[in-house]
Amino acid sequence: MASEIRKDDGEFENGAFASTGSHDRHSPGEAGAARREPVPEEADLAAMARERKEHVVGDASDFPAGSHQVVTVGGRQIGIFNINGEFYGLPNVCPHQTGPLCEGKATTGTLVARKEDDWKFRWDYEGEIVACPWHGLEYHVPTGRCLAFPNINLRRYEVVVEDGKVKVRV
């Protein structure tokens, strides 16, 4: 658990699932994860890519397929997920009540019900769902989408494997 209010200062001012209001005095910190950021221009994207630092968080063998673990990078806690060889990074802060989103025991699938199935229960997204251990809010790891509130999307960190090393861009 965090030792202080996990860096959400003011980000969730009007309630985690309200549209973002003004954030006057507080710096977004980790909470930028759930904010809908304005789409940057091409030139800005390139500049941002250059500014982002790559951090090595371990060897590829430390992150076997089907596992996930939290690393601390650039002052942020990031959950690194290996889903069938694809790597993803999500913030370890749940926008609901700042819970340790990526510290649950396992990624799992979940239940869905679709019209084409006549609304029958179906198990889907096997291995792709992370549930916050505090209240069970489910997020789809590859897209960062909150299943209960699809307008909430977590920031996704770029995670690559190069030369057998796992690197996160922050």
Place this chain on the structure above:
Amino acid sequence: MAETVTRQKERRERLEDILVVDCDVHVHESPGELAPYCDMPWRKALENIADVQEYYLDIPGFSPGMTWYEARFPSGHEGRRMVHTPEQMREELSEIHVDIGVLFPDHLLKIAVITQDEYAAALARAYNSWLLDNWCSQELGLLGCVIACPQDPEDAAREIRRYAREPEIVGVYLPCAGLEPLWGHRKYDPIYEAAQETDLPVLLHSVTVVHPVFPFNLHVFETEFGRHICGHTFSIMANLVHMISSGVPVRYPQLRVALTEVGISWVPFLMNRMDKEYLERRREIPILEERPSHYLKKMYYATQPIEEPENLKDLATLMSLYDGENNTIFASDWPHHDFDHPMKVYQIPLSNEARRKVFGENALRLFKIDAQGRRLNL
């Protein structure tokens, strides 16, 4: 010209700087731990089930009637957190900025469904003694509530008087889960009598259980979603209605009453509904001297599970409908699956003064303690 400080211009106090009294946290009692404190022959039974595997609030012969009526799919959600020692509780409460925690049981949230009156009373006595011995600590900011066993109101009254002068006991827990008859029935009068006499508040606490009493025929729902919505809420409301019907606040005017784990959105509804019914049915409850909401506004309402509307300002509006600034008390329900981190209540747009009241000052008044958790009424 004096500067007018409006809520918008006021600098928001930090949660770290506010006194936070958490009116509902849960210890974890087990048959094995209570056995040494339990009278014979019931101690034999507790020893016998000491090694039985437990699920969440579910041990046969101790806390029956768990509600796993649906398929259990794998999930990362840890819905079965427990706290086993006061040191662990202190550490975890500090992580969520809680200064003082008020202790409730885990399994014995369901004590009212135990069919053997003597066993239930023995369990309550064992728990009360065990709690004081092992958990209560003003130093650690952990203060306890004794169980008032509904199956034996005379014994419960004895227990209340036994612990009344303990500095680390601050309240009486009234179990509501699976309860029949409801609080308000005259057979429970010895409990109110003892609580009022000893100046201890009573705190109603329910839990989701499936039991053939109103409103616990929750098997009608196919989901925990349904049961959890209706279990706590209708239970507390039914008990409150019955307490008003029999005039508990009139017959025990000094008795302080708190309602836990119901959230707060229902409070204006019940006040309004009771007041409306009173117009037509006054002659059924002639004991009341004022309209029902008058008595309800003097009770205390714990925030957990705090509702989370899209606009949290709605909660401030709701609170204004029942004088909530002065009678709402923060609770986390740590470590349960539906606990509230105080940050959610902190986000409700309130003045600093109102926020301080909700987070701590109202609770100090309810429990008659000071900011260090010392009783003021000994």
